[in-house]
Amino acid sequence: MADKLWFLVPELILFAGVVVVSIMGLSPRKGVRDSLPLITCIFLGMAFAVIPALYSGERAEAHMEGAALLFPYLGKFAKMVVCLIGIGLVMISTGLIDRKYEHAVQTGRATFDPIRATRGEYFSFFLLSLIGVMLCCSANDLIWLFLSLELTSLPTYIMVAMSRSSRKAQEAAVKYFFLGAMSAAMFLFGFALLYGATGTIVLSEMRTAFAEQVATGGINAIGIFGMILAVLGVSFKVVAAPMHFYAPDVYEGAAVPVTAFLAFVPKTAGFIALMLLLGTMGWADHGGPGTTGLPAPVFSTLWLVAVITMTLGNIGALLQRSVKRMLAYSSIAHTGYMLIGIIAGPGLGLNAVLFYLLVYGIMNTGAFAVLAALERGGQEIETVEDLAGLRLKHPGMAAVLSICAGSLLGLPPLLGFWGKLYLFMAGVQAGQIQLVVIAGLNSAISAWYYLWLVTLPIMAKPSPQAETIVRSPSMWARVMGAIAAILIILLPVFSSRLVDATQEATKGYQGTIDIGRKFVDSGVLSPRSTNGVSRDGTQQPH
């Protein structure tokens, strides 16, 4: 027990942060209230600094042996990524919440009333949601997984509602909440069936149970059905096809920083949950001993979900005139790409997903930072036409937007290309050539609207409404944009290290040893034979 708590130190630090921030938000002194983003960042930084120490040394190794997590070292990479991107998201949020109210207080039109101030709450919900993601990484039973997934999502409903005073935000929040509740019901039902199929809620024991079922004639129908339901439920969090329809409305309704938050944080939690859930079934032996790939029905579901998600996302984005809706659809499309890694499984696939989460976090935050850094008459900029001729007045922001759009598109040598390359390699390695080709063609479709984001700011003549765009008062969004652009250009030089870190993150995934066969640990070097359900017809060499 003490050991378990020991490994939750980063979460505990952040929880302390939640308390501190929510109390400080009530302070009558403006200086204290203004320091909230900084305090949030300090707590995130502390959590970040603690993580590597937790995961090294003998105590850690002993714990990893005993805890029997499916992916014992997953937390190290994922939690650090969450903290880092979290800091970036805080920077975008700075100066947004309560802006009008604070302005009124400052000019003396209103007196400060702690009841009306929401800044502290915003940042504490922000941290709570991040805690949810981090708890997901160390989940070892279905209840824990469910609770941490909900902990990720619940604060976001409130954040959407409080981010803007417009009705749109409230509508978005309500929509988001009800659909979120529906998805929760769905995966909870799936979890129940999984429990029924295996008789346990502990993930590592489920792994054993499923492995036994595989060895004795295949996973039973209840398990398969439960898994499909759980996957579809979680696809709400990752914004994948059947559950994606809320995204454009919610993203448009929320304020820009919250949209950036929604595009990254629940998605990360969802992908980690997918890894853990599918990890119980494993990516091996379902088509007979020695074969790789998920069980056929789960595989087909995920395959379809991936294809529909990326295609719908890209085609949807083509039709948008609102920048936020466009980025929302692009977020859907990127989920589709990442699902390739989930389908490919351990070895390259899951590593690629983790790597892509980091990459996507950086470029997505950068793109939204540009939107957060600009405003017109106190309002956010909405349509792509507002971006026309941006480079004349805001050359720096236009450059950042171009770089982020290029990276989202996957242009070498920018960071996004390496993420995509990694995913594509994983897909090819798992024999999913058609899936990779479809993803490649989808990238080509996405070129159209990402190029729009590049060309409009630099080529088009500014429209009259674009003339009135000014920089928003907080400099931190601009700083974040610049940092993201620099990272996108420079990180590829160091990404060899990052790739190694992702490999370390999925290191301990073993499956079970009970049935006398060690599962393929890292697929990189092992010859793979065709999946029973692979349809590309190529006979692969042995």
Place this chain on the structure above:
Amino acid sequence: MLPLLLLIPLIGTVAIIFTPAKHAKAIALTASLFAFIFSVVLGFLFDKWGTSEFGLTAEIPWFETFGVSLNMGADSVSMLLVLLTTLLMPLCVWGSATAITERLKEFYSWLLIIETAMVGVFVATDLIFFYVCFELTLIPMFFLIALFGGENRAKACIKFFIYTFTGSMIALVGFLYVAWFHANQTGTWTFDIDTLTSASQQLVFIPFSMHWNFLGWNILDIDITAQHLVLLALLAGFAVKVPLFPLHTWLPLAHTEAPTAGSVLLASVLLKLGTYGLYRFVLPMAPDAVVEWAPFIAVLSIIGILYTALICWVQDDIKKLIAYSSVSHLGFCVLGLFALNPLGLQGSVLYMLNHGLSTGALFFLVGMIYERYHTRDMNSMSGLSKVMPIWSFFMVFFVLSSVGLPGLNGFISEFLCLIGTFTASLDNAAYPGVLGPWYAAIAGVGMIFAAMYLLIMVGKVVFGPLKEPAVHHNVRTLPRDLSFREISILLPLAVLCVYIGFRPQPFTEAIEGSIEHVLSPYPARVERLARQREALLSPSVRELTTVPPEDTPVDLFREETNDGG
């Protein structure tokens, strides 16, 4: 040494970014000249001329987990193309001196970045490094068109980008498939081009078949190998860049809208990335598939030659005419490659150089006219030889070089390509090929067309009664005829054209070894294909021509039972 060559333009870019705009031109010129001198020095240091080996190699690890590296090296073909690139770059900078008057910093830094990318493509010996540079050429060109292009630039740059990007995404999947295949066999990821080339040749043993029978109709009936798929994927990437016939539609627009330096680089170097890709990857990586499908590709390039030549004939816009003529000319280049014999390949590689020199110069010439008259319409000008004798001399000279007048450079390469195609029949003893006289004959018509449309253009613009466009030239900045600066751009190109025209031997000898290396898998495969066809044909021919004796019943299943036994 090669990494240094890649770094020189980048250092120039950094210098441009951090100094005032008025120095941008001087820095760009210095950096590109320095790069040119350095590459000439490298050309002398390079000791593998005439062999197939790679010289000046450098090994820089990058993504060790996947075996991705920044390894560089050059064989004689890539060395020649590097020299062409670095030669053209200072000329482009020098040639933009008066045309570009604003956003100098951006213009010259994009020019230098594209130089690095182009040189990187030619010297990469790692597939991913190659791909990164190949794609990196897109970005600067995109911005050169988008920021400095003509009226229709938005459409042009997006079309250019999306065409090329789509093609190369598919090529990337092909590359990854080959790399995975190799990793699967040996247990280590590598993207070394040489290693993957030999791995890819093994792919022919992996069958790929798709059959789809719907209510008794065979809708899909495909029986090929994985190597054919790789060929298709790579063709998707490189054929767009060349461009091959149905995929050429981005080119006229991009060429016409680009600023002069952009058009020159597009025509002279960027299109060569496509043919270089065919030479370096498609031919060595998929020999069996190439042997089977070469006629198909050859037909596409012949259609391209004739079709675009006819389009040229009806153009009024000089720049568009030259742009379309590029498509037509590169058709010969591709035809020579798929002749699969040394003559054709020599012609093809020489074509890459010659087309770079003469078409580049033609784009410079059109740019000079445009700077003076602000129009490119052929109908609005004629008889310019009376007012611009020097310009007219160069125009006629480079048109003749482009048409293929014997004695100038274009002739050698076009002739070699055609003779290569002509002799590429199955009965050629040393290097049997799958094309033949008919291909050469029909493609040869394209030469006549080329002479027609180019000479008609010269006849209209240079000769005849004097007619100048209504908008008069800008006398304040430019003299009526060419300035010393402009002559100094054209003269080196003209001298090289004459030199290659009279003494092509040093060049053909230099690339001989590399060509033999590329061709080494081919004769055996073509012969095997010929034998297979013969075996396929002969029994049926025998059955059709010999009447079975009436007393012996015809055993319809004779073949099967023999096989089964």
